[in-house]
Amino acid sequence: MTFLATLAPMVGSVRTEEFTPPGPGDFNLPPIGPDKTFEFLGQTMYLGVTKPMIQLVLVALLVFAFFRVAGAKRAMVPGKLQYVGEAGYGFVRNSIGRDIIGSQDFMRFVPYLFALFFFILINNFLGTIPFFEFPTMGRVGIVYSLALISWLIYNYVGIKKHGFFGYFKHQTIPGGVTGPVLVLIVPLEFFSNIIVRPVTLALRLFANMFAGHLLLILFALGGEYLLVHGEGLVKVVGPVAWIMFIAVAFLEVLIQFLQAYVFVLLNATYIQGALAEEH
Secondary structure (H helix, E strand, C coil): HHHHHHHHHHHHHCCCCCCCCCCCCHHHCCCCCCCCCEEEEEEEEEEECCCHHHHHHHHHHHHHHHHHHHCCCCCCCCCCCHHHHHHHHHHHHHHHHHHHHHHCCHHHHHHHHHHHHHHHHHHHCCCCCCCCCCHHHHCCCHHHHHHHHHHHHHHHHHHHHHHHHHHHHHHHHHCCCCCCCCHHHHHHHHHHHHHHHHHHHHHHHHHHHHHHHHHHHHCCCHHHHHHHHCCCCCCHHHHHHHHHHHHHHHHHHHHHHHHHHHHHHHHHHHHHHHHHCCC
């Protein structure tokens, strides 16, 4: 008899075969309304309006309505709503737009960066807000759509300033580099600056929201299962898992903010690089 077998009667046990751990399927939410499904690459896909779609629309309307109301009555001495709106706008305008892109070109990109930041931020926060409890950016298709928009914008402004061939030369040939080494440098720079950027930009946001939500589900459901089905001292682990759930939820709020900030910060960095005179 092993040591663990001897210890089991004292500490208790749990039937793990009945517990279904969280996985990617938790992000594949069924449509609201008629249930129409089809199979794609071994996965069950749904047709129709889903919860993430509704959240996208609600957040877009919420962001527009809040800042519209906050800026409706501009006063020399701002009220609380105007102060919050101005603080949010100033944060994106100054800390991201002006500081990264530069004082000469930044203003024309502020509306995009401002809307993008708060759109992603509130969608991220939905992952820890009761009733919603689902991070919209945990769906990879949504995140890659935003990355595609960003990719089109910074490449467009770069081509508009430098010309088509001038821009690709600007993105693939570092300043001062000449000679045979360009045979190696040019493909690497093209792959890094043109191909990989939108992929890594989206993957960073998606992976953090995806993993964080799975972790929250694991602590919440795992704690409940241990408390209900555990035996002996194993039941004590259930409340501990719930305490970890609360701690991770607070940490997740910080990560949700940081990921929205990093996504928009990198957008500004890519725009600045596309407009720069030298690579």
